[in-house]
Amino acid sequence: MKLAAAAGLPAAPVETRTVDGMAYLLVERYDRTHHITVEGAHVLERIHQEDFCQALGIVSETKYQKEGGPSLKQCFGLLREVSSSPVIDLARLLDAVIYNYLVGNNDAHGKNFSLLYHGIGTDNLQIRLAPLYDIVSTIYYPELSHDMAMKIGGEYSSEKVAPANFERLAGEAELAKPIVRRRVSELAEKVVDTLAEVEIATPVGEAVTGTYTQTLQRCPRQISELMTVEVNSSSFMQRLVLIRSSCIWKLDVIIKVVIESLNDVFAW
DSSP states (O other): OHHHHHTTOOBOOEEEEEETTEEEEEEOOSSEEEEEOTTOOEEEEEOEEEEHHHHTTOOGGGOSGGGTOOOHHHHHHHHHHHOSSHHHHHHHHHHHHHHHHHTTOTTOOGGGSEEEEETTTSTTOEEEEOOBOOOOOGGGOTTSOOEEEEEETTEEETTSOOHHHHHHHHHHTTOOHHHHHHHHHHHHHHHHHHHTTSOOOSHHHHHHHHHHHHHHTTSHHHHHHHHHSOOOTTHHHHHHHHHHHHSTTOHHHHHHHHHHHHHHHTOO
16 A cells, blocks of 8 residues: 555555554545634544445445456446546556556455545535555465456456456557556556655564565576567566566566566557
């Protein structure tokens, strides 16, 4: 979450704290506003939130696309239909999709994206995409599925996503392919640039960092070999999958490899 915010994505502010030795994540509520009336009274108002499953009339029990939940095509279509600022919100949703893929969050289902209804009951109703509020790098946990909650361009497996899938996603979302192509590269580079700025505040975070620092020692040869491979949509992505498997959580290395090759890979 902090990395997303540091990379410029709208994300709810979070802090890691502990109670009786148990760590927890404190998420600041973004669906509340505070103001002071002319009489000096402090007023806390609730902003109505509706997740994408609710907005699309899909029950929460089927929040995953495989179970009948929303697809990315439906999500982009929803924003195009109801957002008060569709151009901005479509771009924000695209960033969220790319970011979730980069950090290995395969659990980005329909209830993890929401709409905020500002000014209900007034002449100034504004419906906007809510900030990111639930990002977990599920790829770190081997017992969790590597299938994504929603397909990217027809592909569920995060390990099999290729440039052609992003191209297909652009078509499904009715976005220009050059925009999607450019944004993948830009956001990947931004994430790498901000990794060092994010403070690791818990022993768990430090342990994770230690894990991928150690695994990095096994990665240089693979990465060096990858950089000499003739890049194309199949060989590059297949080799990248192998590195993701053996160098799990070394996101800066993985993303840097992507950046070095994106111009060639996405020369569709």
